[in-house]
Amino acid sequence: MTSAPLTLTVNGRPERLEGVPGGERLLDALRWRLGLKGTKEGCRSGDCGACTVLVDGVSVLSCLTLVHDVDGSRVTTIEGVAREPIGNAVRAAFDRAGALQCGYCTPGFVMALTGLLNERGTAAPLDELLDGLQGNLCRCTGYAAIVRAIALAQEAIR
Amino acid sequence: MPPFDLVAPSTPEEAIATLRTRPSGEVRVVAGGTDLLLDVDAGRIHPTTVVSLRRLPWRTLDWNGPALTIGSTLPLRALENDPDVRVRIPGLYQAVKAVGSVALRHRATLGGNLGRSAPASDLIPMLLALEAEVDLLGPDGARALPLDRFVKASRATELGPFELIRSVRIPEARPSAYLWQRVRPANDISQIAVAIAYSPRTNGWTVAVGGVPPRPRLFPEAGAVLGVGAPTPEAIQKAADRATRAVRLVSDRRASEEYRRHLVGTLLARAVRAAAAPEEFHR
Numbered sequence: 356m357t358s359a360p361l362t363l364t365v366n367g368r369p370e371r372l373e374g375v376p377g378g379e380r381l382l383d384a385l386r387w388r389l390g391l392k393g394t395k396e397g398c399r400s401g402d403c404g405a406c407t408v409l410v411d412g413v414s415v416l417s418c419l420t421l422v423h424d425v426d427g428s429r430v431t432t433i434e435g436v437a438r439e440p441i442g443n444a445v446r447a448a449f450d451r452a453g454a455l456q457c458g459y460c461t462p463g464f465v466m467a468l469t470g471l472l473n474e475r476g477t478a479a480p481l482d483e484l485l486d487g488l489q490g491n492l493c494r495c496t497g498y499a500a501i502v503r504a505i506a507l508a509q510e511a512i513r
Numbered sequence: 514m515p516p517f518d519l520v521a522p523s524t525p526e527e528a529i530a531t532l533r534t535r536p537s538g539e540v541r542v543v544a545g546g547t548d549l550l551l552d553v554d555a556g557r558i559h560p561t562t563v564v565s566l567r568r569l570p571w572r573t574l575d576w577n578g579p580a581l582t583i584g585s586t587l588p589l590r591a592l593e594n595d596p597d598v599r600v601r602i603p604g605l606y607q608a609v610k611a612v613g614s615v616a617l618r619h620r621a622t623l624g625g626n627l628g629r630s631a632p633a634s635d636l637i638p639m640l641l642a643l644e645a646e647v648d649l650l651g652p653d654g655a656r657a658l659p660l661d662r663f664v665k666a667s668r669a670t671e672l673g674p675f676e677l678i679r680s681v682r683i684p685e686a687r688p689s690a691y692l693w694q695r696v697r698p699a700n701d702i703s704q705i706a707v708a709i710a711y712s713p714r715t716n717g718w719t720v721a722v723g724g725v726p727p728r729p730r731l732f733p734e735a736g737a738v739l740g741v742g743a744p745t746p747e748a749i750q751k752a753a754d755r756a757t758r759a760v761r762l763v764s765d766r767r768a769s770e771e772y773r774r775h776l777v778g779t780l781l782a783r784a785v786r787a788a789a790a791p792e793e794f795h796r
């Protein structure tokens with residue numbers, strides 16, 4: 356059963372994965388099977404949010420998600436985020452606000468915010484967006500520019 | 514990577530049968546995996562077979578008059594997004610929001626939280642105050658237990674080796690509140706948490722406290738002092754004093770015993786006021 360092939364649609368592309376062990380995480384399948392290195396591993400324990408991707412439009416921690424458990428789903432990573440209007444607006448807002456230094460946390464922030472806006476609608480108040488991003492850590496920026504990026508993204512998609 | 518086989522049965526009967534055919538200790542159940550995978554990674558458990566509950570028809574949320582039944586595999590985020598939960602059981606909404614982060618709650622489930630029964634669970638204190646019942650399914654059929662009996666001690670439950678948590682039933686939507694104190698709001702463990710609920714049926718208050726050893730517990734002493742209906746400021750103070758005196762606390766790296774004692778009284782008083790006037794409290 357474990358090695359039953361599974362299918363994912365990753366950034367719009369159908370992918371068929373064979374021989375995936377039962378314990379394999381979505382994070383590792385994306386990075387090492389599909390070569391999508393934009394999704395980062397920070398803590399591998401749910402604490403940092405660097406590994407956030409979208410599964411069927413909403414955010415999940417790919418380090419704590421078994422690939423087999425999302426068999427058949429639509430997965431969006433940072434590499435594909437600009438294909439969707441909301442994702443593209445969020446990406447552009449991080450760029451415009453200069454909301455990164457080393458950039459390691461950025462894919463996670465962009466995916467988490469895109470997921471929140473997908474889920475809660477573009478009218479979601481800023482407070483709620485900030486609250487919803489508390490699981491994402493940044494060691495560099497001090498967050499001020501990230502907060503500006505969030506506000507910019509929110510304006511852009513209104 | 515931990516080498517285990519993952520099986521995903523499509524019926525509860527099949528899942529239970531799988532548990533029975535594997536040597537115990539080698540088989541585990543996974544829902545969201547946010548607790549289980551950390552245990553596997555840390556080498557605390559070594560399953561050779563893991564039974565995924567993803568195909569079971571238990572991602573449900575059913576209101577029946579004042580009662581709410583929550584399927585064990587419903588992601589916590591779905592519970593939090595239900596508009597009725599937010600309005601009718603505000604304390605439950607607040608407790609769910611206290612768990613981890615949004616992305617974590619898209620996978621984490623209530624069944625997993627109770628299956629683990631961590632002493633720091635944010636859901637157990639609130640569900641105790643709501644007098645929730647846990648519905649279990651095993652080889653000999655179904656049985657229901659009050660949550661207070663289901664949770665035995667830190668990480669110990671009444672769950673039999675071949676049993677699954679099917680759902681959790683809250684008998685009555687109640688004005689309620691869940692307040693916590695932590696160093697960081699997300700992905701941190703509460704130093705103390707207080708859950709409080711008011712029953713329109715009995716006109717009585719129930720109080721539960723989390724962050725106390727060995728596991729979250731009810732404080733009927735404090736609930737009784739609050740009396741019937743909206744409590745007076747004096748009654749709130751007295752209930753806070755009672756709970757503060759009755760509670761057993763420890764000092765650890767998160768907080769001193771003294772600070773925790775202070776928090777029990779303060780959070781309890783605030784929680785009662787919040788439950789009595791939820792609209793002033795919403796955030």
Ligand SMILES: Cc1cc2nc3c(=O)[nH]c(=O)nc-3n(C[C@H](O)[C@H](O)[C@H](O)COP(=O)(O)OP(=O)(O)OC[C@H]3O[C@@H](n4cnc5c(N)ncnc54)[C@H](O)[C@@H]3O)c2cc1C
Nearest residue numbers: 401544545546547548549613622624625626628634635678
């Ligand atoms: C970064 C991080 C932060 C966290 N923060 C919090 C927090 O603030 N508050 C809090 O309360 N928790 C927190 N947790 C713990 C965890 O996310 C929750 O306990 C969650 O609800 C577990 O659900 P799950 O579906 O992921 O459980 P799983 O990991 O799938 O399962 C947990 C346990 O329950 C068993 N189990 C699961 N479902 C069933 C079932 N239906 N029947 C029988 N047994 C079952 C499993 O075998 C396992 O032993 C955190 C975890 C992480 C990683």
Ligand code: FES
Nearest residue numbers: 397398399404418
């Ligand atoms: S790598 Fe997944 S949360 Fe840190």
Ligand code: FES
Nearest residue numbers: 456458493494495
């Ligand atoms: S930019 Fe370096 S961690 Fe955020």
